Amino acid sequence: MTVLHLLWVWGGHILALLIGSWALWRGGSTERYGAIFIWLMWVLSPLAQTRGTIGLDLGILAVDATTMLAFFWLSALSRKFWTAFAAAFMVLAVAGHFSPVLTADISLFIYLTNNGF
Numbered sequence: 001m002t003v004l005h006l007l008w009v010w011g012g013h014i015l016a017l018l019i020g021s022w023a024l025w026r027g028g029s030t031e032r033y034g035a036i037f038i039w040l041m042w043v044l045s046p047l048a049q050t051r052g053t054i055g056l057d058l059g060i061l062a063v064d065a066t067t068m069l070a071f072f073w074l075s076a077l078s079r080k081f082w083t084a085f086a087a088a089f090m091v092l093a094v095a096g097h098f099s100p101v102l103t104a105d106i107s108l109f110i111y112l113t114n115n116g117f
Contacts, residue, residue, distance in 0.1 A: 008113075030078040034086060037074070041067045055100035064093050 020035035027035070041063055048059035068090035075083035096114040099106050 030074060030080055033074055037067055037070045056097055061097045068094050
């Protein structure tokens with residue numbers, strides 16, 4: 001793993017923790033629910049991950065699809081732009097899970113980087 005990749009991954013985690021903490025402290029109910037959805041997904045993802053699976057992991061797909069639906073629900077209730085963007089990014093994450101099934105030419109680095117967004 002390169003230093004840039006480590007900075008990308010851990011920088012994203014730290015930024016999400018800081019923004020989520022700020023949302024819980026200063027945000028309204030929409031922001032609090034959004035932070036809780038993301039943090040809950042972080043906890044559930046390793047628990048739902050199927051060990052040794054190469055390609056489409058149904059456990060992670062279920063967690064991401066549930067989070068996508070949660071952000072759709074949050075977006076429909078709140079009508080805030082950031083919730084629509086969060087739901088759209090979750091659609092991309094869910095669609096990205098199917099890329100190994102659709103093509104054999106995708107590299108692991110590209111697959112993990114896409115799902116990291």
